Amino acid sequence: GCGGGASEQQSGSEKAADPVKWTANSVWPPENHQSIGLQEFADQVKEATEGQVEITVSTGGALGYKGPELLKVVRDGLVPVSDMLTSGVAGDEPIFEIVTLPFLIQSFEEGKILNDIARPYFDQIAEEKWNQKILYIAPWPAAGLWSKEEVTSVDGMKGLKTRTYDKNGGLVMEAVGGTPYPLPFSEVYSSLATGVIDSVLTSTPTAVDAKFWEVLKYYSPMNVTMATDLITVNLDEFNKLDPETQEILIATGKEIEAKMWEDVAKLDKDKEALCNENGIVTVPPSQEFLNDLSDITKDIRDEWLQSAPPEAKEIVDAFQKEVGRE
Amino acid sequence: MDLFIISFTLLGLLILLLGSSIWVGITLFLVGITGFMMFTSTQPLTILSNILWNSTNSSTMMALPLFIFMGEILFRSKISENLFKGLSPWLNSLPGRLIHVNIAASALFAAVSGSSAATTATVGKITLPELQKRNYDSSLCLGSLAGAGTLGFLIPPSLVMLVYGIMSGVSIGKLFIAGIIPGAMLATGFSLYVMIRSLFNPGLAPAGDLRYTWRDRLRTIPQLLPVITLILMVLGSIYTGWATPTEAAAVGVLGAIFFALISRSMDGKVFMEAVLGSVKTSCMIMLIVAGASFLSVAVGYLGIPASLTQFIGTLGLSKYELIIILSVMYVIMGFMLDGFSMIVMSLPLALPLITAAGFDPLWFGIYLVIMIEVSQITPPVGFNLFVINGLVDENIFKIALYALPSFIIMFIIVALLTLYPQIVLTLPNMMLR
Amino acid sequence: MEKFTRLCDRLAQGCGYAAGFLMLLGLALILIEIVIRTLFSSTLYITEEYTAYLMVGITFLALSYTLKEKGHIRMVFLHTILKGKARIAVDIYAFTVGLVLCAVITATTALFFWDSVVSQSRSMQISATYLAIPQFFMPLGSFILTLQFAAELGRTIMLLRSDQLEEQKIESGALGR
Numbered sequence: 052g053c054g055g056g057a058s059e060q061q062s063g064s065e066k067a068a069d070p071v072k073w074t075a076n077s078v079w080p081p082e083n084h085q086s087i088g089l090q091e092f093a094d095q096v097k098e099a100t101e102g103q104v105e106i107t108v109s110t111g112g113a114l115g116y117k118g119p120e121l122l123k124v125v126r127d128g129l130v131p132v133s134d135m136l137t138s139g140v141a142g143d144e145p146i147f148e149i150v151t152l153p154f155l156i157q158s159f160e161e162g163k164i165l166n167d168i169a170r171p172y173f174d175q176i177a178e179e180k181w182n183q184k185i186l187y188i189a190p191w192p193a194a195g196l197w198s199k200e201e202v203t204s205v206d207g208m209k210g211l212k213t214r215t216y217d218k219n220g221g222l223v224m225e226a227v228g229g230t231p232y233p234l235p236f237s238e239v240y241s242s243l244a245t246g247v248i249d250s251v252l253t254s255t256p257t258a259v260d261a262k263f264w265e266v267l268k269y270y271s272p273m274n275v276t277m278a279t280d281l282i283t284v285n286l287d288e289f290n291k292l293d294p295e296t297q298e299i300l301i302a303t304g305k306e307i308e309a310k311m312w313e314d315v316a317k318l319d320k321d322k323e324a325l326c327n328e329n330g331i332v333t334v335p336p337s338q339e340f341l342n343d344l345s346d347i348t349k350d351i352r353d354e355w356l357q358s359a360p361p362e363a364k365e366i367v368d369a370f371q372k373e374v375g376r377e
Numbered sequence: 378m379d380l381f382i383i384s385f386t387l388l389g390l391l392i393l394l395l396g397s398s399i400w401v402g403i404t405l406f407l408v409g410i411t412g413f414m415m416f417t418s419t420q421p422l423t424i425l426s427n428i429l430w431n432s433t434n435s436s437t438m439m440a441l442p443l444f445i446f447m448g449e450i451l452f453r454s455k456i457s458e459n460l461f462k463g464l465s466p467w468l469n470s471l472p473g474r475l476i477h478v479n480i481a482a483s484a485l486f487a488a489v490s491g492s493s494a495a496t497t498a499t500v501g502k503i504t505l506p507e508l509q510k511r512n513y514d515s516s517l518c519l520g521s522l523a524g525a526g527t528l529g530f531l532i533p534p535s536l537v538m539l540v541y542g543i544m545s546g547v548s549i550g551k552l553f554i555a556g557i558i559p560g561a562m563l564a565t566g567f568s569l570y571v572m573i574r575s576l577f578n579p580g581l582a583p584a585g586d587l588r589y590t591w592r593d594r595l596r597t598i599p600q601l602l603p604v605i606t607l608i609l610m611v612l613g614s615i616y617t618g619w620a621t622p623t624e625a626a627a628v629g630v631l632g633a634i635f636f637a638l639i640s641r642s643m644d645g646k647v648f649m650e651a652v653l654g655s656v657k658t659s660c661m662i663m664l665i666v667a668g669a670s671f672l673s674v675a676v677g678y679l680g681i682p683a684s685l686t687q688f689i690g691t692l693g694l695s696k697y698e699l700i701i702i703l704s705v706m707y708v709i710m711g712f713m714l715d716g717f718s719m720i721v722m723s724l725p726l727a728l729p730l731i732t733a734a735g736f737d738p739l740w741f742g743i744y745l746v747i748m749i750e751v752s753q754i755t756p757p758v759g760f761n762l763f764v765i766n767g768l769v770d771e772n773i774f775k776i777a778l779y780a781l782p783s784f785i786i787m788f789i790i791v792a793l794l795t796l797y798p799q800i801v802l803t804l805p806n807m808m809l810r
Numbered sequence: 811m812e813k814f815t816r817l818c819d820r821l822a823q824g825c826g827y828a829a830g831f832l833m834l835l836g837l838a839l840i841l842i843e844i845v846i847r848t849l850f851s852s853t854l855y856i857t858e859e860y861t862a863y864l865m866v867g868i869t870f871l872a873l874s875y876t877l878k879e880k881g882h883i884r885m886v887f888l889h890t891i892l893k894g895k896a897r898i899a900v901d902i903y904a905f906t907v908g909l910v911l912c913a914v915i916t917a918t919t920a921l922f923f924w925d926s927v928v929s930q931s932r933s934m935q936i937s938a939t940y941l942a943i944p945q946f947f948m949p950l951g952s953f954i955l956t957l958q959f960a961a962e963l964g965r966t967i968m969l970l971r972s973d974q975l976e977e978q979k980i981e982s983g984a985l986g987r
């Protein structure tokens with residue numbers, strides 16, 4: 052198959068109009084759930100449009116993109132469709148960092164609520180400022196704390212040497228009195244084995260990939276943050292489609308989004324069970340522990356809100372009201 | 378099939394530009410841009426900026442200038458004298474005598490240097506005059522140095538492994554560790570060949586009046602100690618997971634500076650030369666890497682790798698047939714191209730192909746390094762040949778002829794590694810991940 | 811013309827030193843990180859990120875210096891078979907191609923840089939660095955490389971005019987130490 056705009060000029064179809072051929076970019080490996088979801092979206096769109104919209108999914112960053120630049124890449128039409136980590140593109144559009152504000156949400160369900168409240172704001176900014184339309188938003192399993200010693204309170208986190216993968220994770224570890232280590236994933240296992248670090252902030256699939264049970268004992272599902280991915284299409288490309296096809300894309304996006312939120316909740320449970328089978332003990336955090344974590348990280352959220360766009364405050368306020376906190 | 382037309386247009390342009398003396402890196406950019414402009418409706422220039430940023434904005438890449446820097450410092454230090462003095466007493470009684478110093482010193486220096494040309498130059502600048510002085514057969518001397526010098530890329534650290542690892546996503550630490558056993562096998566192969574030749578014709582390595590006692594041998598240990606310490610520091614820290622390759626390179630630089638200082642071969646001028654030399658070489662490699670990343674994205678946009686993999690799939694080749702075809706291609710490419718260009722130009726197409734055929738990308742990395750070693754000793758463009766030509770002023774085609782046995786030994790090792798891939802994979806799979 | 815080429819050479823040499831300085835800076839950063847990690851169980855937070863920026867700086871600043879030192883690799887097939895004016899003609903052609911491509915790269919990386927300035931793009935690391943700052947190395951280095959290509963081109967044309975077709979040493983390329 053040809054990718055990109057290459058084949059737009061090529062005919063060969065007997066149909067009235069030439070089929071639209073798009074490339075969809077994913078930086079995740081082909082077996083990752085986000086890549087699988089994107090492929091499913093492509094398949095369903097092709098079926099629903101009777102082959103009029105054909106999306107070729109390119110995984111593993113084969114198109115040369117790393118992630119932070121993807122908002123601009125879709126804006127400029129370098130790829131018509133792309134998956135992007137919502138907080139990953141926040142360097143270009145600060146509001147997207149709201150998804151990974153630490154301890155704003157306390158459960159997977161609350162993550163969905165936050166996403167639903169933020170969605171209209173995200174839609175508007177994506178279309179008006181970044182010339183693209185969000186097709187769907189899909190979650191990652193939320194991040195918890197994996198450690199050698201059992202952790203049941205904020206005091207127990209003091210002095211931990213923890214591998215973190217983003218800015219907010221780092222700020223959290225500082226706030227609780229630990230040391231964040233922003234190591235690349237490839238070094239996590241050996242750093243745990245040699246004692247450079249003693250704990251990791253991450254989600255269940257990562258724990259399974261890295262066989263954490265060989266080097267760690269406890270898992271506290273404290274929902275530090277729950278990342279999401281935006282899947283967007285360049286607005287010019289989208290507007291070239293006839294209204295009927297546009298409608299199909301939107302509807303398919305809705306279906307995939309609903310399915311992905313269900314699938315990821317299940318994926319999270321399955322992966323956790325696998326860790327438990329291999330000997331990792333899940334220590335569910337008490338409500339008190341969660342509240343303490345929320346309190347101690349309040350400054351991180353407030354500080355961010357001060358410099359963030361005004362819409363961010365509206366989203367957070369609406370969310371807090373919905374879940375009945377503060 | 379119009380992808381064939383596209384592929385051959387781009388390949389033709391590539392050969393045309395390279396042949397007309399355009400720099401390799403620049404050629405890769407031009408072919409990529411042409412691919413985009415002629416065959417897609419995508420505007421390539423913004424993509425070009427993105428790729429330039431993404432391929433250079435990499436902390437892993439910092440290992441490249443640092444390992445080069447380490448080699449530059451050692452090249453200017455007294456390391457070659459010490460290797461020669463330290464190894465001679467141990468090897469003089471073997472059939473072939475001091476010719477083995479070529480091989481052993483190359484293997485040891487290869488373990489602290491990332492490049493084959495540097496290994497050949499560092500070892501050759503001291504061994505070749507010494508061996509000539511003692512009337513050793515020059516075909517065996519030059520041939521064994523040309524071959525053993527290539528160990529610089531196979532025995533870690535290795536600049537080509539770094540580039541391969543970054544472009545293919547294979548762990549650089551694992552690649553480094555995987556090179557140790559094949560490197561030792563290759564060195565042993567070269568030594569065995571020298572021994573066999575010398576047993577039949579002892580005149581090739583005349584005995585002379587050198588006699589060494591065990592006391593002499595033990596006295597050499599302090600001379601070998603700095604190199605061995607450096608090797609243990611760099612490889613040990615990677616193997617145990619204590620340091621990333623980039624950090625190991627930084628530690629290696631520090632060790633090399635220390636060693637150069639105590640052997641009094643370092644001053645401000647030498648230091649500046651080493652700095653500028655490493656900046657120059659790494660920039661040269663980075664330009665090729667960036668150009669190749671761009672070209673690889675261009676062929677990706679065109680869908681060439683997927684189609685090629687599909688096409689090769691329909692031919693129903695066996696694993697071994699595929700490797701034989703690839704090897705022939707690499708030997709042909711290797712006549713004219715340097716190692717870095719070979720990797721980066723072939724990788725976008727070769728990697729999906731061999732993964733689909735069921736080869737481990739880690740194994741393929743080692744295979745590729747040996748193919749690059751082969752290219753170092755095949756004329757007209759073979760960097761080890763250039764280096765030796767600079768040292769002894771012998772025609773490069775003649776040196777290549779002397780190196781022919783090494784060429785054959787390399788392919789024997791490749792055959793062994795293909796039949797028994799666990800030779801490559803066992804050691805890296807044992808290390809901490 | 812001679813003044814221009816001399817000036818470019820000096821600029822390229824300066825860029826070589828600057829790139830060398832950035833490399834030493836990277837070395838120091840990594841070593842400090844190791845010391846802080848092993849002795850104090852702590853981290854600088856920015857080592858990974860800033861090492862990567864330094865690598866961008868080294869690569870782009872060194873481009874012109876490497877060209878001046880004939881460090882960029884090319885096939886010397888034509889150079890070995892051609893002599894005199896023919897060889898100079900090949901050089902003029904090659905330098906022109908290089909000049910044009912580098913001018914284009916300068917323009918596009920300048921736009922890329924400017925886009926980051928306008929949208930105030932920041933890194934998603936703890937430092938939240940404005941990406942435009944490290945990205946400035948790209949148009950800067952490409953521009954100086956363009957100048958160096960112009961200087962090499964000018965020098966070659968002068969060589970053709972002056973009729974002094976002395977034997978140049980064939981470049982064997984950088985040896986990749």
Ligand code: NA
Nearest residue numbers: 487490529534
């Ligand atoms: Na080496």
Ligand code: NA
Nearest residue numbers: 711752755758
């Ligand atoms: Na060759």
